[in-house]
Amino acid sequence: MWVECIILFISQFISKMLISFVSFSVTYGRNSSWIFFCEEDTRIQVVKLLETLGRFDGSKEWFLGKALYDEESTIIHHYAFAENPTAFTFPDFAAGWALSIPLVNKLAKKLKSEPLKSDFTIDLKHEIALYIWQKGEGPHLTPVPEFCTDDVNSYKVDHCATTFSNFLPLCGEPVKKEDVFVAVKTCRKFHGDRIPVVKQTWEREAALIEYYSDYADISIPTIDLGIPNTDRGELLTVVVKFCTNNCVKTVRFMDDMCIFIFRLRRLLSCYDPNEPVFLGExxxxxxxxxxxxxxxxxxxMVFSRIAVQKLLASKCRCYSMDAPDDMVLGMCFSGLGIPITHSPLFHQARPMDYPKGYLSHQIPVSFHKHWNIDPVKVYFTWLAPNTEESLNGKKAGYNREDL
Structure with a gap:
């Protein structure tokens, strides 16, 4: 039995991954029983993995992995299974996941006749499980206890075929505070409630920070962009403003975000500021x-100065005042041939919008939204520093389980 291990970061999105099943089925289907997918930080005990897969009949359709589930319906999964969100499980990619060749062949055949219909790709692990399940016509995920996300140095991993390196990347000294320019997008109606939270929590971590708004408020202070507030526009104007600053990288945040700047600076040590970098979720x-x-x-969003310079030189601009600026930037960078760099440590939603098992092996950089939560508590639970070396997630007397 052969096991092919495909590094997941090469094909982060459902279209590329599923379409690649066609070539996998042709290339490996004759000699292999399984295809095993994993992330770059997944650690594999090959003998144990082969023993684990050997317990399953490779001539049948199997979808194996470490099961995650939503405790409540969430926007990042389009509120799927709202009546019972725990009923549907999907794989934790960090633990690795496996498909039997008969299932791969079935998916490949289906893709040839039925192209993908989804407009947006938000959470691949959930969406690929939905695609494989096919509204009950395909297999559910089968949980495999040997697929683990415990740290490789943990005492609990003797039974594990896979483990996961739970660490925040560091590739040298963290980027200096003075080399990161932070731009916060806000508007007048949120000056009184959101900005005080920023100032109470993570503003102190930033050496260079400016607030961009539709109104100049000297008490914050904010910079009037000179354009009306919209829910989705304005970002390109902020990017243009950045080019007057001499920093290596710029970071754009919303006024209802929580962020740990030191973790960001540490993460940025792994990226070359002389290259066009566009980083986030x-x-x-x-x-x-x-x-x-x-x-x-x-x-x-994180931009290197080179990325911003290339963007501005391209003359790419928002096509309307309320265009979704993050999507417009994606189109612009795609047209420039600048790749989007994904990091799972940035989060579009709140901690409770993600499975606890998924966050348990992360050292997150950011979370988003103040809706129905105490954002200060979220910050001190998940992100607040006590010392720069203490990154274990137990902060300021709060426990993650309380959220």
């Missing part, structure tokens, strides 16, 4: 029909 639009990827604005 990647979404997709129309990827099955020649669409494009983009960084969702709610989770925060």
């Amino acid at each position: 990647r979404y997709g639009y129309g990827l099955g029909t020649g669409g494009y990827s983009y960084i969702t604005g709610g989770g925060g």
Whole structure:
């Protein structure tokens, strides 16, 4: 039995991954029983993995993985299974997941006759499970306890075929505070409730920060962009403003975000500021029909200066005042041939919008939205520093389980 391990970050989105099943089925189907997918930080005990897969009949259709589920319906999954969100499970990619070749062949055949119909790609692990399930006509995910996300150094991993390196990347010294320019997008109606939260929590971590609004408020202070507020526009104007600053990277945040700047600076040590970098949580639009990827604005966006310079030189602009600026930027960078760099540490939604099992092996950089939560509590639970080396998620007397 052969097991092919495909590194997941090569094909983050459902269209590319599922379409690649066609070539997998042709290339590997004759000699292999399984295809195993994993992330770049997944650690594999190959002998244990082969033993685990050997328990299942490879001539049948199997979809194996570590099961995640929603405790309540969530916007990032389009409120699917609202009556009982725990009923549908999907794989934690960090633990790895496997498909038997008969199932791969079935999916490949289906793709040839029925192209993908989804406009937006938001959470691949959930969407691919939905595609495989086919409204009950295909297999559910079968939980496999040997597919683990425990840290490789944990005492609990003796039974595990896979483990996961639970660490925040560091590729040298963290980027200096002075090399990160933070732009916060706000508007007059939120000056009184959202901005005080920012100032109470993460503003102190930023050496260079400016607030951009539709109104100049000297008490904050904010900079009037000179254009009316809209729910979705204005970002390109903020990017243009950035080019007057001499920083290496710019970061654009919403006024209802929580962010740990030190973790961001540490993460940015792994990226070359002399290259065009566009970093954040990647979404997709129309990827099955020649669409494009983009960084969702709610989770925060990181641009290198080179990326911004190339963007402005291209003359790419929003096509209307209320155009979705994050999607427009995705189109612009796609047209420039600048790749979108995905990081799962940025989050478009609140902590409770993600499965606890998914967040348990993360060291998050950001969360978004103040809706129906105490954002200060979220910050001190998930993100607030006590020391720069203490990154274990237990902060300021709160427990994550309380949220």
